[in-house]
Amino acid sequence: MKNLNFDNDLRECTLCEHRCGVDRTAGDLGVCRMAGPLVASRTLHPAPPESYTIFMAGCNFKCLGCQNWTISQFPDNRMPIEGYVEPRSLAEESIRMLESAPGVLMRADRVFFSGGEPTIHLPFIESFMAEARRIRPELKVNFDTNGFMTENSLRRVLSFTTSLTFDLKAYYDDTMRAITGAPVEPVLRNAEIVGRNAPDKLWEYRIVAIPGINEDDIEPLCRFLASISKELPVAFLAFRPNFVLDEHLGAPIQLMHRCVEQAKAVGLKNVTYAGMTNIPGKMGTLLEEVAEAYARPGAKLAASYARSKGCITHPRDCANCQSMSNCPIKKYIPWRNC
Ligand code: SF4
Numbered sequence: 001m002k003n004l005n006f007d008n009d010l011r012e013c014t015l016c017e018h019r020c021g022v023d024r025t026a027g028d029l030g031v032c033r034m035a036g037p038l039v040a041s042r043t044l045h046p047a048p049p050e051s052y053t054i055f056m057a058g059c060n061f062k063c064l065g066c067q068n069w070t071i072s073q074f075p076d077n078r079m080p081i082e083g084y085v086e087p088r089s090l091a092e093e094s095i096r097m098l099e100s101a102p103g104v105l106m107r108a109d110r111v112f113f114s115g116g117e118p119t120i121h122l123p124f125i126e127s128f129m130a131e132a133r134r135i136r137p138e139l140k141v142n143f144d145t146n147g148f149m150t151e152n153s154l155r156r157v158l159s160f161t162t163s164l165t166f167d168l169k170a171y172y173d174d175t176m177r178a179i180t181g182a183p184v185e186p187v188l189r190n191a192e193i194v195g196r197n198a199p200d201k202l203w204e205y206r207i208v209a210i211p212g213i214n215e216d217d218i219e220p221l222c223r224f225l226a227s228i229s230k231e232l233p234v235a236f237l238a239f240r241p242n243f244v245l246d247e248h249l250g251a252p253i254q255l256m257h258r259c260v261e262q263a264k265a266v267g268l269k270n271v272t273y274a275g276m277t278n279i280p281g282k283m284g285t286l287l288e289e290v291a292e293a294y295a296r297p298g299a300k301l302a303a304s305y306a307r308s309k310g311c312i313t314h315p316r317d318c319a320n321c322q323s324m325s326n327c328p329i330k331k332y333i334p335w336r337n338c
């Protein structure tokens with residue numbers, strides 16, 4: 001691993017709530033399976049907020065429907081990525097790209113860290129920020145997160161980021177575990193911290209609506225957010241069949257309308273939906289051997305997909321799973337990406 005001036009955090013890593021405590025500088029791997037910070041790809045990106053987007057490799061979740069699985073499940077899926085880039089040269093390049101003719105035409109106004117999950121490379125991103133703001137002090141940046149960071153990491157992110165896009169996968173713990181392999185409590189805790197203390201930094205909460213899987217979670221999630229503030233921005237995204245859920249049904253348009261109605265019914269005022277709907281697919285088969293580990297039908301179905309691809313720990317719990325270094329989910333190659 002090069003550039004070791006951010007070693008301290010990685011020596012006994014507790015950047016996220018898996019709190020693996022491994023020495024990543026020595027090549028020991030935690031749930032995210034990443035040692036040093038690697039860039040998967042970077043590009044000018046037109047999706048709001050328009051940006052120069054840097055996709056960091058690796059993730060601390062193993063979401064069954066991940067749309068960026070080639071990046072998030074690196075290195076186990078052996079997909080090609082770009083590699084290590086010095087923070088200083090990445091900062092210079094990012095500013096150059098924002099100021100380029102295509103960047104200006106696109107109205108790209110910030111650097112957007114995505115992944116994977118950028119939290120697992122937080123010290124690298126802080127080095128980037130120090131370099132970038134030396135060149136352009138007013139540089140805007142967005143941090144795109146699954147919200148599973150420690151409170152300390154969240155404080156650090158809020159200290160430099162201009163905006164935050166924050167994914168919410170589920171409200172109930174069994175649905176969350178079935179989809180991601182991680183518990184829901186830290187994510188809801190962090191969502192509340194941001195909603196109460198830094199609403200001005202929140203670009204939006206993003207909720208991917210997955211038919212038959214997290215439908216029961218949508219209304220309580222909306223109630224939870226409305227109890228913090230009815231002004232909080234919420235964007236529903238239509239699930240597209242992907243990764244382990246490659247055979248699953250895409251989100252019907254009716255589901256997206258229902259999500260918006262449920263959000264508005266509890267008083268949320270700033271609600272949108274986006275994404276391609278009605279992509280054909282089918283509901284999977286419930287497997288009795290895992291169903292009893294989960295309470296809700298959607299969680300049972302998601303877990304059945306995971307089991308059918310080899311996931312052995314139920315309720316899913318990637319931080320305490322014997323398969324961690326040989327996880328079949330991380331190695332899964334889908335037959336379609338929508
Ligand atoms: S999963 Fe989280 S705590 Fe574990 S090594 Fe990765 S960043 Fe560190």
Ligand code: SF4
Nearest residue numbers: 311312317318321327
């Ligand atoms: S096999 Fe273990 S590490 Fe892999 S997804 Fe399932 S619970 Fe997580």
